[in-house]
Amino acid sequence: MTEDTGQFASRVAVMSDIHGNIWALRVVLRDIERRGIEKIVNLGDSLYGPLDPQGTAQILIRLNIPTVRGNEDRIILDPPAEQSQSPTLRYVLNSLAPEHLAWLRSLDMTTVAYDHFFLCHGTPEQDDQYLLQEVIRSGVSLRKTGELRTQLCSVELPVVLCGHDHVPHTVYLPDGRLIVNPGSVGLAAYTDDLPFPHAMETGSPHARYSIAAKTDSGWQVENIALPYDWEAAARMALQAGRPDWAEWLKRGRA
Ligand SMILES: [Mn+2]
Numbered sequence: 304m305t306e307d308t309g310q311f312a313s314r315v316a317v318m319s320d321i322h323g324n325i326w327a328l329r330v331v332l333r334d335i336e337r338r339g340i341e342k343i344v345n346l347g348d349s350l351y352g353p354l355d356p357q358g359t360a361q362i363l364i365r366l367n368i369p370t371v372r373g374n375e376d377r378i379i380l381d382p383p384a385e386q387s388q389s390p391t392l393r394y395v396l397n398s399l400a401p402e403h404l405a406w407l408r409s410l411d412m413t414t415v416a417y418d419h420f421f422l423c424h425g426t427p428e429q430d431d432q433y434l435l436q437e438v439i440r441s442g443v444s445l446r447k448t449g450e451l452r453t454q455l456c457s458v459e460l461p462v463v464l465c466g467h468d469h470v471p472h473t474v475y476l477p478d479g480r481l482i483v484n485p486g487s488v489g490l491a492a493y494t495d496d497l498p499f500p501h502a503m504e505t506g507s508p509h510a511r512y513s514i515a516a517k518t519d520s521g522w523q524v525e526n527i528a529l530p531y532d533w534e535a536a537a538r539m540a541l542q543a544g545r546p547d548w549a550e551w552l553k554r555g556r557a
Contacts, residue, residue: 313517315417317485319346319424319466320373321363323354323395324489324552327510328362330531331488340514344416346466347373347424350407352490353543354536356395360403369416373424373467374431376407394543419517421460425467428454434465435472435484440499445474452476462515462522469493469503471511471526481522486511489536490548491555502557508533509555 316335321328335343345368350356352375363370378386379395386392412430413423425432434454437446446454451474455463463482471486491505505511509528516523533552540548551557 313417313419314340315342315344315420315515316340317344317346317464317483317513317515318488319464319485319512320348320469320487320490321345321350321359322348322352322375322487322489323350323356323359324352324510324536325355325358325362326532326536327489327529328359330529331510331512331527332362332366334527334529335512338514342417343368344420344422344464345370346422346464346485347371347410347430348375348466349373350399350403351375351379351391351395353391353394353540353545353548354489355398355539357398357400357403360399360406364403364406369414369422370410371414371422371424372407372410372412372430376410377430380404380407390544415460419460419462420515421458421463423463423465425465426454427458430467433468434463435474435482436468436470436503438498438501443501443503445472448476451482452478455480455482464515470505471513473513473524473526481515481524483513483515483524485513486526488512490551492551492557494547494557504557505555507555508553 424430426434436443469487472484474482488510491508494502510531514525537549537552
């Protein structure tokens with residue numbers, strides 16, 4: 304691998320929200336390798352879902368890349384009372400071995416990677432809040448610049464990497480900072496009830512990740528959408544009793 308030098312000395316592949324989707328993860332990692340990118344980060348929610356938590360954990364532990372813990376990773380480690388009976392959580396827990404849980408437990412909620420990048424799953428303060436999206440009763444919209452600056456007042460690095468809402472976004476702040484959400488490797492759409500019922504949709508079932516690269520004229524961001532065997536992932540979700548996931552996986556719509 305000699306391509307990752309010179310002009311692109313600070314080139315990083317950004318993954319988030321893999322959600323146990325080993326079929327999507329394998330295709331993303333192959334694409335990153337094909338491009339000669341050697342620096343990868345992972346923004347969390349790596350294992351939760353009716354797919355292949357164990358296989359995904361094995362790959363990620365072997366990769367050993369800068370990784371933060373997402374809200375659904377936290378739920379695996381410390382289930383809140385109202386979720387402790389969830390069949391999907393039981394499926395995940397049954398599939399994981401102690402070493403996989405120990406890896407999850409070793410992750411911090413935020414971290415700094417490769418000199419330029421601040422990593423969080425949701426916001427710097429909360430792993431279960433969207434940074435870039437505001438959910439109100441009437442729908443979802445891009446959070447206002449002033450609120451973003453407040454959320455990021457403690458972050459001094461030029462590039463903030465966040466996930467959690469599964470929708471790719473690149474947002475530029477007036478002070479020159481950049482916020483990049485790569486979308487989701489493993490789950491292109493979903494619905495949630497909090498804080499108000501809403502749907503998050505990428506619009507296609509492709510596996511998503513981003514590449515952030517420092518160039519002479521500023522930070523360059525590429526959003527990648529890769530075809531993968533989403534039918535296989537959907538079959539697994541159906542087998543595990545989640546027809547809703549199967550539809551989200553196959554269509555990228557919710
Ligand atoms: Mn999340």
